Amino acid sequence: MCDSRIKEYETVIEKMSEGYFPRKLSGEMPVDDLGRLGMALLELSKKLEKKFDEMQKLSEVTTHINEGLFLDEILDQLYDSFRNIIPYERIGLAMLEEGESVLRAHWERSEAKQVYLKGGFKALMAGSSLQQILETGNPRIINNLKKYLLEHPCSASTKLIVKEGIRSSLTCPLVVQGKPIGFIFFSSFLTNAYRETHISIFKQIANQLASIIEKGKVYEELYQLNLKLQRANARLEDLATYDDLTGVCNRRIFNEMLHKEWFRAIRHSTVISLIMIDVDYFKNYNDSYGHVAGDFCLNKIAETITRIIKRPGDLIARYGGEEFVVLLPETEIRAAQSIAEQIRLGIENLGIEHRESLNADVVTISAGLTTMKPQNDNDPLQIISEADDALYKAKYGGRNRVVTLSGELISL
Structure with a gap:
């Protein structure tokens, strides 16, 4: 007659294959060959359960760590996940650099009161004990770092971590x-914190962990590269939009905005005012005070106009050289005249010395307004032409003044 224990052993094996690990068998276990087989099955069940739990924990660790994108995020996840x-x-x-010849500390998390071995610390790989670890591919345990330091007194990194209070390491x-x-x-x-079992555990996820860390490093490098590209594009956009010297808009942007506001004014039947500004005797100023002073003068003028507008x-835009232009959508002529006069007075009141001016002892401007x-039957170039004509009249009418040109297209 078939021993009933055989049927139970078959059931135990089936359960173990499904991930369930029995810890005891029913009935008594006579000390015979079949009984010893049953005891061996229970022992195997315990070992498999331990292994299964270990693999589950490792799987949870790698899953948790892999949730990070940036390298520091991944490492923070790692610090929180390995404790079990x-x-x-x-x-x-620490990451290898310069063709694997240098090792640089990249990141650390420590419960020490003070951290001495910090990111940025560098060490040469040639002839080091770490080089030997790379050659063998096997992790290294040092369970008494104070003793190790006595035997290797030149190890700067060991000195620093021993100073932190560290006594054992698994590299x-x-x-x-x-x-x-x-x-x-x-x-x-x-001391004596690490065992061969810890090496075995690490080896089971070493490849995954290294790949996750490399992924985070590459992602971070790509992110930083993208930031640099964004900054470069923003800089190019600034160069295309703003005058490099004064920081106000350049002529290209003024032309674009004038066209935009021109056709908007046609749609809404509104007016546009335009002020063209020229610095009086600016060539004489540059010749007398130098180009550095000339640049300073233009910057102060741009700041003054910006404060008023x-x-x-x-x-406000730099139109070219010492000329500025102010575009005022939906602004009637009297309001525009008030703004132009504020600009003229504001610049005169800066009190920038100008010995070579023929009509004042300070820097002044002339302004033409229309x-x-x-x-629909005219275009934006006409308002530029009208304002330019008004500026011409201001300059040749004595300078340091605002002239308003009244043309047939003016609507009051």
Whole structure:
């Protein structure tokens, strides 16, 4: 008759294959060959359960770590995730640089009162014990760092972590597709903190962990590169939009905004005012005071006009050389005249010395103003021409004045 224990053993094996690990068998276990087989099955069940739990924890660790995108995020996840499987009070990451000849500390998290081995610390790989770890591919345990330091007194990194209170370390190489990228250092305040089982645990996820860290490093580099590109594009956009010297808009942007406001004024049947400004005797100023002083003068003028032009829709631009232009949408002529006179007085009141001026002892400006109601049968160049003619009259009428040109397109 078939022994009933055989049927129970078959059930135990089926359950273990499904991930369930029995811890006891029913009935008594006579000490015979079949009984010893049953005891061996229970022992195997315990070992498999331990292994299964270990693999589950490792899977949870790698899943959790992989949730990070940036390298520091990944490493922070790592610090929080490994506690259940490897003991530590400190974890550090160092990356290989300069053709794998230099190792640089990249990141650390420590429970020490003061951290001495910080990011940026560098060490040469040639002839170092870490080079030997890379060659073998096996993690290294040092369970008494104070003793190790006595035997290797020139090890600067060991001096620093011993100063932090670290007494044991587990050094693990990181390799991606056969290429070493750096090391992870697990460290403990306790001596004899690490065992071969910890090496075994790390090896089970070493490849995944190294790949995740490399992914984070590459993602971070791409992110930083993208930031640089964005800044470069913003700089190019600034160069295309703003005058490099004064910081106000350039002529190209003025032309674009004038066309935009011109056709908007046609749609809404509103007016546009335009002020063209020229610095009086600016060539004489440059010749007398130099170009550095000339640049300073133009900057102060731009600042003064910007301070006076307050509405969001108004625009100040450097038109060229010492000429500025002010675009005032939906501004009637009298309001524009008031603004132009404020600008003239504001610049005169700066009191910038100008010994070579023929009509004043300070820097002044001449301004030409016109106001138009755009129509479908005219174009924006007409308002520029009208304002330029008014400026001509201001300059040759004595300078340091505002002249308003009244043309047939003016609508009051």
